[in-house]
Amino acid sequence: MEQCKCSTQIRGLTVRKRDGVIIHDVTLDVHHGEIMAIIGRNGAGKTTLLKALLGRIPYTGSITFTNPKGERVEKPRIGYVPQNMVFDRSTPMTVADMLCANLSSFPIWLGHKKEKLARADAMLQKVGGKNLLQKQLGNLSGGEMQRVLLAFALEPMPDMLLLDEPVSAVDRKGIEVFYDLVTSLRSEYHMPVILVSHDLSHVARYATRAALLDRTILVSGDVKTVMDSPQVRETFGLDVVGGARA
Template sequence: MNQIEKNSMECQTRHKELESNACGLHCIKINHIGVTLGKENILNDVNLHIHCGRLTSIIGKNGAGKSTLLKAILGEIPHEGTIEFKDIKNNVYRDLKIGYVPQHLNIAKNTPTSVYDLVASYISKVPVFFMKSKKTYLKIKEQLKIFEADELIDKAVCDLSGGELQRVLLSIATMNEPNLLILDEPVSGIDQNGMELFYQIIDRLKREYDLAIILVSHDLNYVKQYSDYVVLLDKTIIKEGTADEVFQSNTFYKTFGKLVYMEE
């Protein structure tokens, strides 16, 4: 039996344990996802169950396939395998609604677009200048308030700090009440205070909303502190479990070569 087969058996055992202790109202099943670009195999037989009420973090070295996996889940690239969404409460399959926060949003300097304009343009296809109503304004401000961003509503997007912009993007990503929230390196370039606030908000989201969260991150300190489940990826899942199970494993040390996070 080769290492990939051993890892696959270990993952299947873990998935059975998760199903027997399923929390929340729904489960997302990623079954045998594989991605090949040209002749290069990017992902191979990735199997993962994502439960609501949990923050699942995906870690790995550069080139491990983390972003490719997100693109496959989002349906942006062709892939093998299936992604299923099951509503455990009603025991039925239905369409999966996904909210997505990208790593970067390129905003040109001196762009006059305000936070209100940005959010309003997402709510409706109607041009923003037709939506300058008090009702819409209050609705957007209330949504921003969840992420401690309501005071930014009239601020130009180009003047936002990295942390402020990410909180606005979180507001947008969750407006349609998604079942799955995907965060792709969301705190890249954000200062320490901004990172702390961001992860505190994510922690509150998973506890208070019927929402599953996938985070791709290189910030291993925060992954260890806030994650309910950690997946170590290297084209396939080579280790998964609680943060302690993954971070204390030989597989983790073999992957990163040394202790790359600070003890709490």
């Protein structure tokens, strides 16, 4: 499989909405092969930063993607696992319907072609969800839904993966399985991952670098440096020792 390619350079990124500035002058580099955790209080602008990276909202400043040779990549493939997915839980739609719809323009009510179903199954196997194919979306647990969303984000294999609080409503075992998967994607495909999280112990355990955002980047660097910084202690109001609550 082709190795994932994109590093990103964010320079002077500012997002404004009617009520004023949401994020201001954000400058950050994320290199391929690293898991960059974005941490910060509620409303600090973390999701807004991801939306700007996805090109879903207008911004000023620049976001540049480059391959390992330093060449610019104009349209990188970016996989996104959102904070949550709002949908009608009574929908008869199955995981197979969702994944196959992503794989073809064939209307799902006409059934699925065998090869698409096999591919959807392979996508699920990659994320440890091999028995989920025929389940209805409304019957999935939080952890199962996260795996389906991850499978969805990985087809086609992206150049960069964005995860927004991917483990809310997921139990401890499910969280570990999810992060182990993300870690293996990083090592197997050298995929850069940007992870928004409130859980500092997960950040300490799984991220390679971190940045504290509060409308702008207050501190960034290796995880320990960021965790030990006065800015993080002040924001989260706790002693952080090696990334865990003291």
